[in-house]
Structures are given as C-alpha cells and as structure tokens.
Amino acid sequence: MKISKSLWLLSLFGFTHGSHEWIQLFLLSTRLQCAHGEIYANEIFALILVGLSFLFLLLFGLSLIFSIKKKKYLNWLKLLSIILFILMLLYFVKFESQYNRLNFFIIANNIFRKTFGFAGSLVASYGLILYSKEVKKISLPASKYFLYAGIGFYFYSFFAGLIPSHTKIPLFSIPVEFFRGICAVLITYFLFKALNIFDIHTRKKLEQQLQNQAQSEKMVSLGLLSAGVAHEINSPLTNASLNMQMLRSQFNASLNDEKIQKKLAAIDRNIDRASMIAKDLLQFSQTQEIKLFPMDANPVLKSAMSQLKDELSTVKVLFESEDLPEVALNAAKLEQVFVNVINNSIEAVEGKGELIIKTKQIKSNVYIVISDDGTGIPKKNLLKVFDPFFTTKEINKGTGLGLSICHGIIEQHGGTITLMNNKRGGVDTIIKLPVP
Numbered sequence: 001m002k003i004s005k006s007l008w009l010l011s012l013f014g015f016t017h018g019s020h021e022w023i024q025l026f027l028l029s030t031r032l033q034c035a036h037g038e039i040y041a042n043e044i045f046a047l048i049l050v051g052l053s054f055l056f057l058l059l060f061g062l063s064l065i066f067s068i069k070k071k072k073y074l075n076w077l078k079l080l081s082i083i084l085f086i087l088m089l090l091y092f093v094k095f096e097s098q099y100n101r102l103n104f105f106i107i108a109n110n111i112f113r114k115t116f117g118f119a120g121s122l123v124a125s126y127g128l129i130l131y132s133k134e135v136k137k138i139s140l141p142a143s144k145y146f147l148y149a150g151i152g153f154y155f156y157s158f159f160a161g162l163i164p165s166h167t168k169i170p171l172f173s174i175p176v177e178f179f180r181g182i183c184a185v186l187i188t189y190f191l192f193k194a195l196n197i198f199d200i201h202t203r204k205k206l207e208q209q210l211q212n213q214a215q216s217e218k219m220v221s222l223g224l225l226s227a228g229v230a231h232e233i234n235s236p237l238t239n240a241s242l243n244m245q246m247l248r249s250q251f252n253a254s255l256n257d258e259k260i261q262k263k264l265a266a267i268d269r270n271i272d273r274a275s276m277i278a279k280d281l282l283q284f285s286q287t288q289e290i291k292l293f294p295m296d297a298n299p300v301l302k303s304a305m306s307q308l309k310d311e312l313s314t315v316k317v318l319f320e321s322e323d324l325p326e327v328a329l330n331a332a333k334l335e336q337v338f339v340n341v342i343n344n345s346i347e348a349v350e351g352k353g354e355l356i357i358k359t360k361q362i363k364s365n366v367y368i369v370i371s372d373d374g375t376g377i378p379k380k381n382l383l384k385v386f387d388p389f390f391t392t393k394e395i396n397k398g399t400g401l402g403l404s405i406c407h408g409i410i411e412q413h414g415g416t417i418t419l420m421n422n423k424r425g426g427v428d429t430i431i432k433l434p435v436p
Helices: 007-030 036-069 072-098 101-134 140-162 176-251 258-285 297-307 331-349 402-412
Strands: 293-295 316-321 327-329 354-362 365-372 416-421 427-434
Touching (some): 036 072, 036 101, 072 101, 101 140, 140 176, 176 258, 293 297, 297 316, 297 327, 297 331, 297 365, 327 427, 331 354, 331 365, 331 402, 331 427, 402 416
Parallel strands (some): 316 354
Antiparallel strands (some): 293 327, 354 365, 365 427, 416 427
16 A cells, blocks of 8 residues: 555644644633733644644645655655745744734734645645545545545645635635534545555455465475376386387287277377376476566467467468567467467367457557357356366366466466457457566
8 A cells, every 4th residue: 555655644634733723722712711921832832733734734645646656856845845844934933023913823824724735735635536546456445435535635725725714605604614624524534434445455365365375385285296196107107108019019910800909099098198197297297487588479379370280270260460579488388378278269169160369469468369159168167267177178188287287387477368258159268478
C-alpha cells in the first residue's frame, strides 16, 4: 500500500486540527473567566496548530502523489511548503503589533486557510483520486472509497479554505463549520472503509501466499518422487527393450504366427509408452533454470509447425503473424510448448476442424494464440488442466504431464499460459511473453 507511507501525515493533520478545534471550544466556554494573557496564549497556540494542520495535509497530498508518480520536484515542493510556512509565521510575528489582537487572529487564520488550507485540501483530494485509480485493479470497492474521500477533500477545500469561519452559507443559513464537520466525518468514514477493505484483501493475499507456498512444497516433493520413479522405471524398460530386440533377431524367421506377432507388437507399444511416461516424469521433475536469449518468437512457432507438418495437413490452418519485438526465450523449450499445444488442438478437432494460430504484440507483451473449434473443456476442468497427471484423454493416449510441463516452461520465461473456451466451441490457448 503506497498510501501507508503518507498516512502518518494525515494522522498529524487530524490530531493538530482536532486540537485546534478543542482550544477554540475551550476559549468560547471560558473566555469570561480567563485572564487576557491566558486567552492570548491560547489564541497563539490555536493559530499555530491550524497552520500546522494544513501544512501536514499539504505534505500528505504531496507525499501520496510522489509515491505514485515519483517526480523529484514533488519532494522539492514539500521542502518549499515547510519554508513558506516558517516565513509566514515570521511575518505574523513581525506585523502582529500593527493590528489589534482580535483582528490579527481573524486575519492570520484566514490567510492560513486561503493558502495552506485551500492548497492542502486540493492536493490531498488529487492525491486520493489518483490513488483510487492506482488500486482499482487490486480492489474496486476500496478504489471507490478512496475516490469518495478525495471528493470529500475537494469540497472541504472550499468550506475550510475559502469561506471564513462563522460565515453562514446562503439558502441554508447554517454556519460553515457545520459543512466542514460533515466533510470531515464523511472523509473519515470513507478512508476507514477503504483501509478496512484493504486489510481484508491483505489477509486474503497472505492466505493465498501460504497456499501457494504449500503447493510449491508439494510440487517439489512430487518432482523428487517423479525423478525417483522415472529412474527406477528406465532400468527395467531398457532391459526389456534390449531383450525384445534380441528375441526378434534370433527367432524372426520362426515367428511367423500372426497371433505371436501381434502380441510382440503389443509388448513393443507398451514398452514405448512406459518409456514415454518415464521421459515425461524426468522432464517434469527438472526444475533448473533455463538460459534465455533475445529472439523473435515467430521463427520458433514456424519451426514447431514444421515438425507437425503431417498432422497439420489433416486440418485447415489459418496462420496470422505480426512483426514481433525480440523477447527473452529458450528456442528449444518454447518450441516444445508450441508442439504440445498445437498437437492438443489437432487431437481436439479430430481431423475435421480448423486451427487459427496468431501472433501479435499488445503493449509490452507478445501474445501467441492457438485456437481450435474442437470439443472444448468443461468449466469444472479448466482450473485443473495444468495439474500434473490430469488428463481428459483416453487411456494410453496421454500422461497428463504435457500441459503441466508447458506451464512450467512458460513460467521460466516470465510469461503466462491460459486456456479458455471460445465462441466456436473449441479452446483458445493464450501464451503471453513479456517484452524486455
């Protein structure tokens, strides 16, 4: 929360301004019982407090804007505000004797309000409205309350800054202090609501982080288990494959029986499938960082399509590519992702449909969209597609690790991969890669 660095200044504004109001109330109730010296001292203290309160409000607004825009001149404006406040106090000290005491305090109070009061309220209003836009993506309700607080300060700038105290507002015949109080109550309420919502969102975020950490530890354990299982499977598979080759070479002439040939072919297929599962398990368990190099994603995509030339010949393919900026990528790993995703789309359309493959740049990201008009994915399964070993394919047609591996590779590229159902009844796979 960027506002947290500035809230102490807003708190000082509330404390000093509240203290000023209490002193004014004290003077109203005890003026007849107090000596002139005591009244004068309290008036001086109240004047300093009201000036300080508006200075703190101005510094709060400038600090909040600086936390968002990071402009150096804003820090200089804060220093300049403090210097001007000190100079104004010195001015009052020098010329205080030229006025009678009652007029002096009224004039000085009005000067503080029309300078620091009006400017501070407007700057705070702008800062909160600007901040409301900043937090809109995080929390829409909190954003609205910050906006309302900013609007409250906007009205407060007129009631507390431009309109002198004890002035009655036309039409209402109500002193301006009433409207100042209404603005103050509303601003406090809106800020309280906004910060309370942020507190709720912070707790949810912490809970999500704990869940992510638990999931991460689970995936690490699963990766270690997968690596161990793959290693143990590979040894007997290699042995079985070698023995099958030896048997075929030694008894090939005598193994003419069709039933025996079919059984041997089935053994070969199962060995190959087990070998593929072991390979996927090993790849899933490998979490080391990959080296990325700046290059165009289009040639990598075309290379993947070239590998699947035979499979793509059975479907209608529309390829639309834009000139893309270079992104940091690993060509071999990214090509593996493209091959896997395109192959999934080909299987989804079952040789009858259409694939649309697009590349484009939107702002600071490169998008690769692979769209099919196949059978789509049930909504309940959309959140599970990247889970290890989750698959909707028939038995012996998938390990359920392909998309999980793709997800890991894209994450290593600093990007995202998402699947969503499209209007054509199929699935859009959207790969987003950041432009450096």
